[in-house]
Amino acid sequence: MNDPLFTRTLLAWFAKNQRPLPWRKEYHPYHVWISEIMGQQTQMERVVTYFNNWIRQFPDIPTLAAASEQEVIKAWEGLGYYSRVRNIRKAADILVQEYGAKLPDDESQLLALPGIGPYTAAAILSIAFNRAAPLLDANVERILCRLDDIDQPVKQTTTRKLLLQRCSDLLPQDDARNFNQALMEFGALVCTPKKPACLTCPLQQHCLSYARDIVDLRPIPGKKEKRIDISMACGIIQRGNLFYIQQRLEKDVWGGLWEFPGGRIKEGESPEQAAVREIIEETEFQVTNLRPFATVVHHYTKYRVTLEAFFCTLQDNQLVEPVLHAASQYKWVTFNELSAFAFPAGHRQLIEQMD
Incomplete structure (x- = not known):
């Protein structure tokens, strides 16, 4: 169930503390899409640098579609996971041919594009179009596991279903863009994996793990992958x-x-x-x-x-x-x-x- 006090507190924190990320200037769907793909497995500081360089070279979808594969791969060099950029290039072709060089605001159409899965589609819908699509990334998982003191492995299927439902319940229908970003930003800056700022946390009164003094025990990780x-x-x-x-x-x-x-x-x-x-x-x-x-x-x-x-x-x-x-x-x-x-x-x- 939506908690109005929690929502107001979180949104007020975000309004005051959000980082000035370049794709937040206009929330252009193309910018949001590129930032989301770049942000997979990449630290935010590096994303900003690559994003700014990318937009200078490929300012819009038609320019991207007209570029060679080697040009886009070179622009991506250093970010790794190169299937991502090849899919971006393929999707740009489809967008030019079928959607007037614009990203659709329909989930099924987004999911049909190369490289766009459920999370990225939800991110584009909520952040670019302000649609009420819940977002569940690692930061949000951590926050919710601490808030609700969830005592089962965070990557377990049943846990993820529970967390996604919790996201949906909390999500304000008229301000999904700011709420989803606020949750992710809060996890990146306050409710961090190590040494979270619990003593000054504005959401402290809502946190069961803080009340029970077990914040450092949440979330419960899954099995660590062997190197x-x-x-x-x-x-x-x-x-x-x-x-x-x-x-x-x-x-x-x-x-x-x-x-x-x-x-x-x-x-x-x-x-x-x-x-x-x-x-x-x-x-x-x-x-x-x-x-x-x-x-x-x-x-x-x-x-x-x-x-x-x-x-x-x-x-x-x-x-x-x-x-x-x-x-x-x-x-x-x-x-x-x-x-x-x-x-x-x-x-x-x-x-x-x-x-």
Whole structure:
């Protein structure tokens, strides 16, 4: 049931404390959509930077639809989860062809667009169009579990149904935009995962977990996903002042991005042996003169990837055209030209160290 005092208190807090995020200036549906997709698995500070750069490059849906896939992937470089940006690009095409380059305000039509699931559709409806669609993100889950002292794992199906219903019950029909944002903002700034500001919390009187002194025990997490370590090696092949790069196949992880050839280190292999083997398997190049260059570590979902890189050159009398077995195309480029291509995080770190 809606609690008028809770709603008034939360909205008053939001009016005074909300962050000046760029998509809040006009609540343009296109801006809301892009910010929501960028915000998945990404810290807000990074989202703001990427969002501003994106809107400068693609100010509207027709401009985005007219851009090449490589342009949009390059603009996304560093945010990861690249299927998101490919879906944005596909959705922009559909919006231009079928919706007059505008986002629809209908849930079923939004859900039919690539990359838009129930949460993103609800976010667009409530934040862009001020429609009464409840939103349940990690911040809201945490707040509600603490407010109601919910003592079951937060990601459990029955818990999520309970929380979604609670969101719906609390949601004011005429101010969904501000209420949903207020809940998420409150979780980001006040009711935080660690060291929440309980003593100064304006919602303190509504919180069962605070009254029972168990705030640090809520929400109850699910099973923690085990991290998987992966060791990889790659070769930075030089030919004079040129470097060899290749574009990953569309179906691959990081599909469409560019890379230096390489792959996983097999059991019993040294990193150097793995780099040579992977180069042969992927390009049929024979390389020589391997020199250790750098080791970088990056994270992807549940994986921690350690990548060891080696400078190398083609053996004498080698043709400079590869036989591609794991890429869609290749290029020989100068160091300065590398900045024009989108690379996975580990390879981009290598390029930064080459400077």
